[in-house]
Amino acid sequence: MQRDIRPVWLIRLAEELGGVGATQGQPRNTDLRRSVSTGYYAVFHCLALATAGAALPNATLEEVFGLARHVSHSSIKQVAAYVAGNQPPKHLDSVVGRLRSNSAVSSVAATFVDLQEQREEADYNHLADFTRPGTLALVARAKRAVKSTDQGGASDDFQAFFGLIALRTSIGRA
Amino acid sequence: MSERSVAMVDGPASELSVWLAAQAAGSLRPIGVDVHRDQDSSGVESWYFTIVLADPAAGSDTWDAQDLDELQRRTRDKALELQLDWPWYLRFRPETDTEPEEPSEPDS
Numbered sequence: 416m417q418r419d420i421r422p423v424w425l426i427r428l429a430e431e432l433g434g435v436g437a438t439q440g441q442p443r444n445t446d447l448r449r450s451v452s453t454g455y456y457a458v459f460h461c462l463a464l465a466t467a468g469a470a471l472p473n474a475t476l477e478e479v480f481g482l483a484r485h486v487s488h489s490s491i492k493q494v495a496a497y498v499a500g501n502q503p504p505k506h507l508d509s510v511v512g513r514l515r516s517n518s519a520v521s522s523v524a525a526t527f528v529d530l531q532e533q534r535e536e537a538d539y540n541h542l543a544d545f546t547r548p549g550t551l552a553l554v555a556r557a558k559r560a561v562k563s564t565d566q567g568g569a570s571d572d573f574q575a576f577f578g579l580i581a582l583r584t585s586i587g588r589a
Numbered sequence: 590m591s592e593r594s595v596a597m598v599d600g601p602a603s604e605l606s607v608w609l610a611a612q613a614a615g616s617l618r619p620i621g622v623d624v625h626r627d628q629d630s631s632g633v634e635s636w637y638f639t640i641v642l643a644d645p646a647a648g649s650d651t652w653d654a655q656d657l658d659e660l661q662r663r664t665r666d667k668a669l670e671l672q673l674d675w676p677w678y679l680r681f682r683p684e685t686d687t688e689p690e691e692p693s694e695p696d697s
Contacts, residue, residue, distance in 0.1 A: 496676070522658040558654070559655070
């Protein structure tokens with residue numbers, strides 16, 4: 416059976432792995448690592464789909480899914496980093512400044528940057544340190560990012576954010 | 590940690606640490622701020638600010654995400670004002686460090 420990748424379902428899984436609502440004990444370290452990674456992928460897929468949808472506004476869902484496969488982690492990270500504090504190219508100062516003044520776009524961008532970094536640690540760094548509150552803080556921010564993107568994605572600022580990501584995205588032979 | 594503490598570093602990172610330790614965002618009041626330098630996942634030398642917070646309130650799994658986002662935004666604006674080199678990252682951890690369970694080896 417075909418089931419598309421739904422960011423909200425990934426958030427639910429990340430919460431389960433992180434032990435949301437658990438009354439006692441601590442989740443296994445392995446579960447905390449998978450929770451961080453799953454929360455990251457929720458935000459990644461949310462932004463990839465939103466970028467593809469913005470680039471192809473009249474496309475079918477199947478076409479959007481196809482284009483979303485070309486939206487790379489590095490493309491989103493580069494643009495999110497501009498909004499989160501990295502110096503953008505000079506001629507993007509104005510639009511990045513506008514996006515930085517939008518609290519919803521700023522939070523989505525910062526959440527992506529933080530999650531991407533901690534996802535790398537969760538998946539590859541044997542010495543990385545994860546706590547349950549710290550992990551669930553990341554998942555809670557991921558949940559807010561997905562909700563903000565779903566609710567505000569049609570706004571001018573989010574559309575500009577997706578436009579910059581689309582410009583960073585190149586269609587290879589994948 | 591019983592009172593606010595700040596790790597010792599120089600320059601804008603030090604200024605940002607001191608500033609962070611004095612912040613309040615909604616329910617968040619940093620207890621301590623540790624800062625260290627390391628390579629990030631791209632191999633770029635980066636600043637890591639770990640903010641120690643009081644344990645989440647009884648019945649809460651973690652801290653308020655809106656407050657965390659607010660603190661993140663304010664920190665970005667302060668880092669830009671101080672011209673702190675990018676990249677830098679914020680981490681949050683509780684005052685009480687409890688080792689997650691990994692109770693036994695799985696059956697082989």
